[in-house]
Amino acid sequence: MSDVRPPEADxxxxxxxGDTAGVLGRNVPSANQEVxxxxxxxxRNMVIYYGKEVIxxxxxxxxxxxxxxxxxxxxxxxxxxxxxxxxxSLVSDxxxxxxxxxxxxxxxxxxxFVFYYAPWxxxxxxARTAYEHVARIFYHEAHFAAINCWQPGGECRLQYSKVQxxxxxxxxxxxxxxxxxxxxxxxxxxxxxxxxxIKPIHRLGVPNELLTVLTGHDAVVVAFVELQKHQRAYxxxxxxxxxxxxxxxxxxxxxxxxxxESAKAFGVDTMPSIRLYQWNETxxxxxxTWTVSNITSWVVxxxxxxxxxxxxxxxxxxxxxxxxxxxxALLFFTPRNFYWxxxxxxxxxxxxxxxxxxxxxxxxxxxxxxxxxxxQRKENQQNHMELRTMCKDLLRNFQRHGPFMQKPQIPRHRxxxxxxxxxxxxxxxxxNELLRDICAIEEHEEPPHAKYTPNPVTCHQExxxxxIDDQPPVYATQNPFDKRSPxxxxxxxERRQCxxxxxxxLIQKAIFFPTGQPENGEGISGxxxxxxxxxxxxxxxxxxxxxxxxxxxxxxxxQKDKSAVFIIDPxxxxxxxxxxxxxxxxxxxxxxxxxxxxxxxxxxxxDTPMRFTHTFREEKVEVNGSSxxxxxxxxxxxxxxxxxxxxxLESVMESGSTDVVLFTSTNCAFCTMMSQNVLQVAQIxxxxxxxxxxxxxxxxxxxxxQYQMEYFPSLVVFPRHNKAESRIFPTHLPVTVQNxxxxxxxxxxxxxxxxxxxxxxxxxxxxxSLGHCVQVLRTEVEATISESLRxxxxxxxxxxxxxxxxxxxxxxxxxxxxxxxFCDFKQLEHYVxxxxxxxx
Numbered sequence: 001m002s003d004v005r006p007p008e009a010d011x012x013x014x015x016x017x018g019d020t021a022g023v024l025g026r027n028v029p030s031a032n033q034e035v036x037x038x039x040x041x042x043x044r045n046m047v048i049y050y051g052k053e054v055i056x057x058x059x060x061x062x063x064x065x066x067x068x069x070x071x072x073x074x075x076x077x078x079x080x081x082x083x084x085x086x087x088x089s090l091v092s093d094x095x096x097x098x099x100x101x102x103x104x105x106x107x108x109x110x111x112x113f114v115f116y117y118a119p120w121x122x123x124x125x126x127a128r129t130a131y132e133h134v135a136r137i138f139y140h141e142a143h144f145a146a147i148n149c150w151q152p153g154g155e156c157r158l159q160y161s162k163v164q165x166x167x168x169x170x171x172x173x174x175x176x177x178x179x180x181x182x183x184x185x186x187x188x189x190x191x192x193x194x195x196x197x198i199k200p201i202h203r204l205g206v207p208n209e210l211l212t213v214l215t216g217h218d219a220v221v222v223a224f225v226e227l228q229k230h231q232r233a234y235x236x237x238x239x240x241x242x243x244x245x246x247x248x249x250x251x252x253x254x255x256x257x258x259x260x261e262s263a264k265a266f267g268v269d270t271m272p273s274i275r276l277y278q279w280n281e282t283x284x285x286x287x288x289t290w291t292v293s294n295i296t297s298w299v300v301x302x303x304x305x306x307x308x309x310x311x312x313x314x315x316x317x318x319x320x321x322x323x324x325x326x327x328x329a330l331l332f333f334t335p336r337n338f339y340w341x342x343x344x345x346x347x348x349x350x351x352x353x354x355x356x357x358x359x360x361x362x363x364x365x366x367x368x369x370x371x372x373x374x375x376q377r378k379e380n381q382q383n384h385m386e387l388r389t390m391c392k393d394l395l396r397n398f399q400r401h402g403p404f405m406q407k408p409q410i411p412r413h414r415x416x417x418x419x420x421x422x423x424x425x426x427x428x429x430x431x432n433e434l435l436r437d438i439c440a441i442e443e444h445e446e447p448p449h450a451k452y453t454p455n456p457v458t459c460h461q462e463x464x465x466x467x468i469d470d471q472p473p474v475y476a477t478q479n480p481f482d483k484r485s486p487x488x489x490x491x492x493x494e495r496r497q498c499x500x501x502x503x504x505x506l507i508q509k510a511i512f513f514p515t516g517q518p519e520n521g522e523g524i525s526g527x528x529x530x531x532x533x534x535x536x537x538x539x540x541x542x543x544x545x546x547x548x549x550x551x552x553x554x555x556x557x558x559q560k561d562k563s564a565v566f567i568i569d570p571x572x573x574x575x576x577x578x579x580x581x582x583x584x585x586x587x588x589x590x591x592x593x594x595x596x597x598x599x600x601x602x603x604x605x606x607d608t609p610m611r612f613t614h615t616f617r618e619e620k621v622e623v624n625g626s627s628x629x630x631x632x633x634x635x636x637x638x639x640x641x642x643x644x645x646x647x648x649l650e651s652v653m654e655s656g657s658t659d660v661v662l663f664t665s666t667n668c669a670f671c672t673m674m675s676q677n678v679l680q681v682a683q684i685x686x687x688x689x690x691x692x693x694x695x696x697x698x699x700x701x702x703x704x705x706q707y708q709m710e711y712f713p714s715l716v717v718f719p720r721h722n723k724a725e726s727r728i729f730p731t732h733l734p735v736t737v738q739n740x741x742x743x744x745x746x747x748x749x750x751x752x753x754x755x756x757x758x759x760x761x762x763x764x765x766x767x768x769s770l771g772h773c774v775q776v777l778r779t780e781v782e783a784t785i786s787e788s789l790r791x792x793x794x795x796x797x798x799x800x801x802x803x804x805x806x807x808x809x810x811x812x813x814x815x816x817x818x819x820x821x822f823c824d825f826k827q828l829e830h831y832v833x834x835x836x837x838x839x840x
């Protein structure tokens with residue numbers, strides 16, 4: 001180690017040994033003083049040094065702060081707004097988010113729709129197609145606008161900053177009445193919403209018209225008013241009918257009005273009054289205070305439905321549970337077309353429900369269900385056929401070639417006409433000079449009802465710049481500029497009927513079920529009271545909600561008329577499917593058989609196409625340079641045999657092999673781990689004859705109760721000679737390869753068990769957990785010798801083969817006892833093969 005001393009110690013001079021005390025007495029005080037002075041100097045230097053560092057750091061911070069304060073904040077400019085709708089669209093788009101032009105147009109229209117969107121939103125992009133669809137159909141009756149509410153700095157974003165989701169569709173009517181669309185963004189749903197706003201209230205003149213409306217709706221709310229005396233009451237009722245669409249955008253409940261002397265035909269003397277007409281009773285609104293909230297609450301609280309259209313909000317829904325908890329439920333899947341005012345299947349189920357709950361044999365209900373509704377169904381069918389004939393004749397008369405109601409051709413100057421197509425469609429603006437200056441701005445297609453003019457004059461005489469040859473022909477009407485004249489309204493109504501017919505048949509052709517009445521003894525009148533059972537009658541749109549039918553095990557889109565009937569019994573956890581053709585008589589017989597317990601339980605199977613419910617995709621992995629599925633990654637030779645409920649009995653219960661069945665579930669994460677362990681066991685035992693490994697998806701396949709598993713995964717062994725003696729893997733054991741292998745081997749026959757143990761010994765080199773298997777093999781050989789000796793005494797006719805087996809077992813036993821640590825597995829396999837061959 002180096003000598004650490006003060007610098008002054010090296011400068012002392014040599015002195016005699018006798019003068020040591022004198023030297024110490026002179027030098028010590030002087031050395032201490034120098035050390036103190038040196039320490040003070042060092043401290044002073046350190047303070048100066050660190051002080052300079054602190055000053056530099058502070059100066060750097062101040063300089064940086066000043067630089068940042070002097071530089072202006074730079075932000076990227078938002079992208080320039082672009083039109084969300086295509087060029088020439090009938091929707092007035094405001095991509096910059098301005099509200100002024102749209103608000104001005106809304107105040108001048110009897111009915112306006114404003115579509116608030118965010119251009120990056122996937123839901124807005126999906127809803128755009130449906131919105132443009134209704135705009136092409138109803139641009140005569142309403143104004144359609146769209147505003148970009150996500151444009152930075154736009155008026156819409158600043159005013160509606162609290163809106164959390166897009167798109168939002170609002171309908172505006174005079175008087176500040178606004179209604180929001182809360183339904184699903186399907187074109188047909190939006191068409192129904194628009195049609196309900198165009199005609200929110202039906203006017204009734206005679207009671208028969210009320211029965212017609214009641215046939216196709218859950219209930220009818222009718223207001224009896226004198227328009228001259230009760231204007232305020234009528235306005236409140238009108239607002240109630242409009243705002244009710246926010247609760248029911250598909251208009252399951254209809255609103256109607258009866259005025260003047262017509263009220264006496266309905267037995268009403270006091271006006272104004274409101275009545276709620278239902279299938280089994282009529283209620284009257286006694287509250288003298290007419291408000292939108294009071295009337296709405298009264299209708300919702302007192303509405304009783306014998307049948308209902310169910311429209312779940314997504315692919316999964318709890319809406320069914322509230323009806324299943326009450327009792328059994330009849331589910332009727334059938335196409336629903338909102339372009340028409342009726343659905344024959346729904347009317348048929350209403351007949352069924354009214355008969356089921358007609359416990360007292362009410363005469364009015366019998367007449368309603370058996371006579372009037374049956375007559376209404378036949379009349380709807382006849383009217384539909386007449387409408388199709390009328391529309392075809394119109395097309396033929398006006399020389400329109402091509403398929404029925406083909407898509408109209410768009411003129412070359414459509415961009416010019418579109419800008420004015422929705423301008424001031426209110427009747428009070430009929431004389432506006434702006435409309436007179438437009439050259440055929442509205443007729444994009446030839447109206448099938450108008451009278452064709454051979455030499456049309458398409459422009460005003462004063463318009464010299466119009467190109468007559470490029471304009472579509474004009475048709476002579478009574479007053480082509482007055483859109484609200486009787487002739488124009490009639491023409492528009494006829495055209496609208498054919499147009500809706502065309503769009504409706506693009507979705508689904510009209511479906512009419514047989515109207516035959518059940519014979520005596522086949523009806524279900526009062527069946528609900530006879531069995532004291534509640535049954536819900538639910539109708540579901542099969543075109544939109546077919547995944548629900550797929551989960552029940554039926555591809556409803558492949559059924560006749562895309563319709564199917566189910567009965568769900570929650571008490572017995574069973575589902576029943578009607579295989580006969582759908583008709584009122586067959587459905588009634590189906591319900592009777594259900595209560596009389598004559599139906600066979602419907603078992604869903606994975607063989608049914610699940611195109612819209614389950615989306616399975618096998619991931620590929622590389623095994624030795626070849627592409628194979630992940631289930632085959634363990635071995636290219638080993639894989640599960642997949643069975644379904646249709647093939648389970650034949651493939652497993654009637655097979656001549658021992659089947660190891662793994663019951664799994666697509667929602668079970670633990671099933672994947674167990675399936676991999678079972679595959680490893682299958683790899684080890686792949687050479688065992690008459691041994692199969694099978695898997696079945698318990699979620700997608702229903703089995704008879706004796707084979708249904710209570711939990712997943714479940715591993716069950718079905719022996720070859722006695723399938724009834726099946727055994728399930730114990731739940732308390734850990735799911736390991738060793739435990740699964742021991743469970744499978746223990747349930748094999750004696751000869752196959754011996755070979756399985758030998759194969760396990762061979763695999764023990766790769767699987768350390770299978771140690772001591774040689775000892776197990778010795779024990780099994782001893783048990784096999786005992787079994788063979790027992791057979792020698794009881795089966796005298798087989799003594800020759802048993803003798804040969806005993807000789808081989810003796811050699812095997814001696815070979816095992818001579819082996820200490822290692823075995824010749826090839827020699828063992830040779831012995832066991834001979835034993836199994838003789839045994840069989």
